Amino acid sequence: MTQMMGGVLSLFSGAGGLDVGLEAAGFNTLACVEMDETARNTLTVNRPEWMAVEYTDVLEAAKKLRPSELGLRRRQLELIAGGPPCQPFSKAAQWMSTARRGMEDDRAIPLHGMLELVDRFLPKAILIENVVGYIQGPGNARPVLEAGLAAINRANGTKYRVDVAVLNAADFGVPQNRDRAIIVARRDGVPFEFPEPTHRTNPITAWDALHDLSDVEWAPKHGAWTELLSCIPEGSNYQYLTARGGGPEIFGWRTRFWSFLLKLARDRPSWTLPASPGPNTGPFHWNNRPLTVAERMRLQSFPDDWKLRGTPRAQVRMSGNATPPALAEVIGRALVAQMRLGTPLSRRALLASPPRLVQKRATSWVAPRAPGSLPNHFEKLVGEKAAHPGAGLGPMSHTVQLT
Incomplete structure (x- = not known):
């Protein structure tokens, strides 16, 4: 000490x-x-x-x-x-x-x-x-x-x-x-x-912080939006599933909060961790699941x-x-x-001496996985969606319902 x-x-x-x-x-x-x-x-x-x-x-x-x-x-x-x-x-x-x-x-x-x-x-x-x-x-x-x-x-x-x-x-x-x-x-x-x-110019990344922690088993509820995490690339969010993203169009552009289905990128720091995340609020782990408390503590730099x-x-x-x-x-x-x-x-x-609490950099690396295909029961939601009308017009309720 x-x-x-x-x-x-x-x-x-x-x-x-x-x-x-x-x-x-x-x-x-x-x-x-x-x-x-x-x-x-x-x-x-x-x-x-x-x-x-x-x-x-x-x-x-x-x-x-x-x-x-x-x-x-x-x-x-x-x-x-x-x-x-x-x-x-x-x-x-x-x-x-x-x-x-x-x-x-x-x-x-x-x-x-x-x-x-x-x-x-x-x-x-x-x-x-x-x-x-x-x-x-x-x-x-x-x-x-x-x-x-x-x-x-x-x-x-x-x-x-x-x-x-x-x-x-x-x-x-x-x-x-x-x-x-x-x-x-x-x-x-x-x-x-x-x-x-x-x-x-050379930040400590999410991979540096989390690479040596054990993975956990987690399965999203059938039909829940979190099932779509596997269809979204690392470092992206629901906007990948819009007309301006690279995936099938499920949502309207900018009609959700930025953190909706937001995933960590291994080669960048995490986004800000919320204190009271909803079931669809990221950042999520790149393995398509919520972060554990231990992972959140690492991303906050706690010992x-x-x-x-x-x-x-x-x-x-x-x-x-x-x-x-x-x-x-x-x-x-x-x-x-x-x-x-x-x-x-x-x-x-x-x-x-250097600061004690700064995370050491990882010495190994695992490349990101490509996004998977859309689950079959979401196919009926694919189609043209209205985008947010523009700055200053307030949040809109473009809500897609699963039936």
Whole structure:
């Protein structure tokens, strides 16, 4: 274990992705605050020492938690880190009847609790990871965050300033294209320099991540759309089965979500893993089946010994919501370097070694298989279909029924 560079108060900890990455960068998570019981059980099983406080709600912790409970004085904590609830800011929220409400959504209130804890602890830095909509677009959280930090600065003589970037996890060695908003605010007001991409031109692929995991048996239900996976090439989706694809025309062009029957490509990173996929929502494995939890964890860059608790559905949700640990490690290493945390010797030793959580590249390769033929009972659906009418006209309901 790397010599600890500083203590972290983890908020909205979830399955621990942010904390696993910061741990690999030399940080010591002193306590986690997490509402979800299954996620808390996951953290307890993997790192019982992280569950050092009884508070599960950030708003409750904001009222009661004191630095002394973590053996600290005010200003001694190195980092407050977390990913506040993202649902109000996500792209998926745009498809809901209420659309994206941002800071007007009750689920955004915990950010205020986070700001209260910043005021209480005055850490050397703050780290927030979230969806891109958290800092961009209607109702985004950035004005609230900046106003809150400005009030803290006026009251305490600190110099917190917000630095933001949108980073694709695949550019830093995560085998998954996943755009994330990263927010850093240093107490001394020094701008944070975001790390430069290391894998943009030569990313870690889905094959690198999954090639050595055992395959599983899975058969789609007769007549279900997932039966069509075997007819779709790797790296493609339902659009292969449209007038503009290479297969028989079953669907109208762009009349479904992009992730509908979406398959992994062995030679590319995965697409973003959803937290609550429907029965036809990809990415699916190139062997024409849903991804296992172990495969999802690999694509998120978790170490193999990190175990999730709860039902299979809960594990899918936690793995999809998690911060990719390898991305968190890269950000943590940048914080260590720029804030000169730890001793000079321990800092040099950490930064001289490569990131620990980046997946090694595969040394073997199996070529993709050609798509198979259309199952006979889908033949009656083949024929000309209307395409989506165009941008700005909204989602359409071109639904093909199997009878």
